[in-house]
Amino acid sequence: MSYYEPLVYLVPPEEEGFILKTVLQKRLMVSRKLLSRIKLTEQGITVNGERQYINIKVKAGDRVEIRMEEEQSEDILPQELPLHILHEDEHLLILAKDAGIIVHPTHGHYVNTIANGVVFHWQQAGITCRFRPVHRLDQETSGVLAIAKTPYVHQQISEQMIQHLVKKEYLAFVWGTVASPSGTINEPIDRDPEQPHVRIVRPDGYAAVTHYEVVKQFEKAALVRIWLETGRTHQIRVHMRHLGHPLLGDKMYLLEQYEEEAAELEATERLHRQALHAFKLGFVHPGTREWTEFNAPLPADLSDLEQWLADKR
The missing domain is CATH 3.10.290.10 (RNA-binding S4 domain)
Structure with a gap:
């Protein structure tokens, strides 16, 4: 053993x-x-x-x-895929996830996921671990992704998340002129009864708190920094829409008043997903017991978007 x-x-x-x-x-x-x-x-x-x-x-x-027994993800097919590794030690693997890739295999989607690439990477390095992401990022969201190598590490970071001790910060491009330079959105979220795959703000929903700060204001959009107290499905997208500023590239939560601007952006073919990037993740490292932060730079598509918005002033 x-x-x-x-x-x-x-x-x-x-x-x-x-x-x-x-x-x-x-x-x-x-x-x-x-x-x-x-x-x-x-x-x-x-x-x-x-x-x-x-x-x-x-x-x-x-x-x-x-001592914990070594484990491996026998149900995940190893597949050579490009991985942007920010950090790796005996406890954790930290990646900068690209937009458009799913974290874990799902029904009917068994390859071309982060899990396939990580299992292959560990196999090549002679590392025996089970794939355990400590949090999730939507398929179209880019940014920092943490993967635990042992059950203990996964449990330790998960507990920090439950106690709201993990710092998760995002950068998002949103439509419109944001009136307040910073603020907090404290509005409950739940499924839309008419469209179960869509989330909406509703009084009987689950508690959800989002903080934001405007980084740059452009003519018709803004770059905002966002950090969360809760982790509801689509929370940032729903809350920013509720504020009147849906994310660029987000067709699901687009408001009618921004349809013309969204059509103009779509015609440029420079953005093929919602403009959301998880740029910072911080927590107490289970191995060193010290506060640790990891940062993922803005990816090329969002850097290009930022320049395009700046040029339109």
């Missing part, structure tokens, strides 16, 4: 006499679900090299180690 590199914790003097389970859950932040899984693994939890039950008391200086 093969294992990932163990997680190691040295018990400090002030934790002398703590129950091992407390150390695992309160210091290493192992979830109850993951802890149950690790307990079933041979040599999953050891103290000073010896397998132990989690109800024992630890001593100062004890070396606590957690």
